[in-house]
Amino acid sequence: MDSVNGAGPDRGRSAGTGADPGTVSGTADWYRNFGLHEARGQSGCYEEWALAISQDPQLLALIDTLPYAKRQPNLVLAAARFLGAGNTPYAEFRRFLFSRWPQVRQVILTRSTQTNEPGRCAVFLPSLACIAAAEGKPLALLEVGASAGLVLFPDRYRYQYNGGPILAGPASAPDAPILPCAVTGPAPLPSELPTISWRAGIDLNPLDSTNDDDVAWLHALIWPEQEFRRQRLRAALEIAREDPPRLVAGDLNQRLAEVVAEAPAEAAVVVLHSAVLAYLAPPERRKFAQTVRELGVNWLSNEGAQVLPQPGDGTEGIDADHVRGRFVLRHNGRPVALTGPHGQSLDWL
Ligand SMILES: C[S@@+](CC[C@H](N)C(=O)[O-])C[C@H]1O[C@@H](n2cnc3c(N)ncnc32)[C@H](O)[C@@H]1O
Numbered sequence: 001m002d003s004v005n006g007a008g009p010d011r012g013r014s015a016g017t018g019a020d021p022g023t024v025s026g027t028a029d030w031y032r033n034f035g036l037h038e039a040r041g042q043s044g045c046y047e048e049w050a051l052a053i054s055q056d057p058q059l060l061a062l063i064d065t066l067p068y069a070k071r072q073p074n075l076v077l078a079a080a081r082f083l084g085a086g087n088t089p090y091a092e093f094r095r096f097l098f099s100r101w102p103q104v105r106q107v108i109l110t111r112s113t114q115t116n117e118p119g120r121c122a123v124f125l126p127s128l129a130c131i132a133a134a135e136g137k138p139l140a141l142l143e144v145g146a147s148a149g150l151v152l153f154p155d156r157y158r159y160q161y162n163g164g165p166i167l168a169g170p171a172s173a174p175d176a177p178i179l180p181c182a183v184t185g186p187a188p189l190p191s192e193l194p195t196i197s198w199r200a201g202i203d204l205n206p207l208d209s210t211n212d213d214d215v216a217w218l219h220a221l222i223w224p225e226q227e228f229r230r231q232r233l234r235a236a237l238e239i240a241r242e243d244p245p246r247l248v249a250g251d252l253n254q255r256l257a258e259v260v261a262e263a264p265a266e267a268a269v270v271v272l273h274s275a276v277l278a279y280l281a282p283p284e285r286r287k288f289a290q291t292v293r294e295l296g297v298n299w300l301s302n303e304g305a306q307v308l309p310q311p312g313d314g315t316e317g318i319d320a321d322h323v324r325g326r327f328v329l330r331h332n333g334r335p336v337a338l339t340g341p342h343g344q345s346l347d348w349l
Contacts, residue, residue: 027064027071028054034073037325043223045087046077052090059094062101070108074115074221079107082220114207115221116147118236119229119343120274121154122161122181124300126346127331128154129190131270131298138197140267142259142297144252144288145276146201148209148218149245150236155196157236161189161346169193177235185348187337197267199245202255206247209240229342252276253287260295271295274302274327275341289333301330302339 035050050073053059063071070076083103085096097104132139143152158178159167166178169192183189207214215237222229248255256271263269271292277285285308292299301308305323310333326345329337338347 027060030071031060031073038073039223043225045224046073048090049077049093052094056094059097062098066105066108072113074113075108075111076104078113078217078220079104079111081224082107082111082217087224111217112205113221114147114203114205114217115275116150116207116218116233116236117229117275117342118150118153118157118177118232119179119181120151120302120339121157122159122179122343123302123327123329123337123339123346124151124272124274125154125159125193126188126190127300127329127336128270129192129194130188131268132194135268135298137266137268138195140198140263140269141196141200142256142263142269142271143199143201144203144256144271144273145279146203146206146245146247148207148214148237149199149201149240149247150209150233151272151274152199152201152245153196153236153239155193156239161187167191167193171196173239175235176239177232179232179343181343182340182345183348184346185337187346187348198264200259200262201245201247202250202252202259203247204249204251206249209237209244252280253284253291256288256291257295260297269295269297270300271297272300272302277301277303277307293333299330299332301333302327303330304328308333 031050032054035047035054039046039050053063053073063076066076080093080097080100083100085093088096128139128141141152141154143149146152155169155171156173157176158172160178160180161167161183163180167190168176172193207218209215218233218237219230222233248259252273260269260271277288280288289308305326305328308328308330323338325341326338326347327341328335329339329346335349337349339345
């Protein structure tokens, strides 16, 4: 899973903003919270491992030899699985980690949590369709923090809202993944998919859907029991391989304006992002928000509630328990929905 609020660089405690616990007990808390609040109900394996690590001083000491931002549970556990750790009881996982630590450490230091979840297109789609209808033009999509670019293909997937009929468009691949999404509230569910005439992404480290190591890393980032997400990833990677998106390497704040300028004039530009801004320090997030506004483009943000709060934006009125574990979808800065982190739900406000 990815950054929601304050619980790890990929699921919360931002590398740029979290206080460095600097102690074994801080890391223990991080793993305990991850096990109890992130993994529970999603992955029994990760719940067991994370809770056991939180009570394992020897392993915590090993993890604390890593730079702070690299101690995040999701990264450490994915690195071990990338190297072959199976869905095993903790004792076996622990032996694996100790015996392969130099290699695991190397993966942790060279990789980061770049989970790419095409399912998030299901929560972007209604807003994208509204923008296309309002502008009367095809869309030019620019995703910042695009990873391998799998969220850049909302026109190629198929959708099923509330178990209803399958929604597909002329560009949907016949065997495209079907993205299920449970909806509540007056969401403007579309009857057709918008036309995307141009797409591009920016990422600090774009992943390549044709590179075996990158693909293996994307698979390792999916939690052990989530086979349906692995299947979806495989199908989405096929789509990206057939029509590789333009992915620009660099920092989103540094590259945004120049890539927006590449978009064709006859299309409506939409800048979108999900599970990205938590990785930026607050001044960088504010700089990004200001730049998007100055560029005058359509802006869809799907991030944790605390990632882009603005006084009077309505999120302060949303009950904290209601938000917990979900992202806030904003259209031009205004909250419009709460969303499941993998696009599995859309609760229109
Ligand atoms: C958790 S992934 C999310 C990927 C994709 N948005 C999705 O929803 O599936 C976050 C991505 O943001 C990228 N990222 C983080 N900070 C960035 C920055 N300052 N500039 C550009 N990309 C960044 C990371 O490299 C990573 O690929």
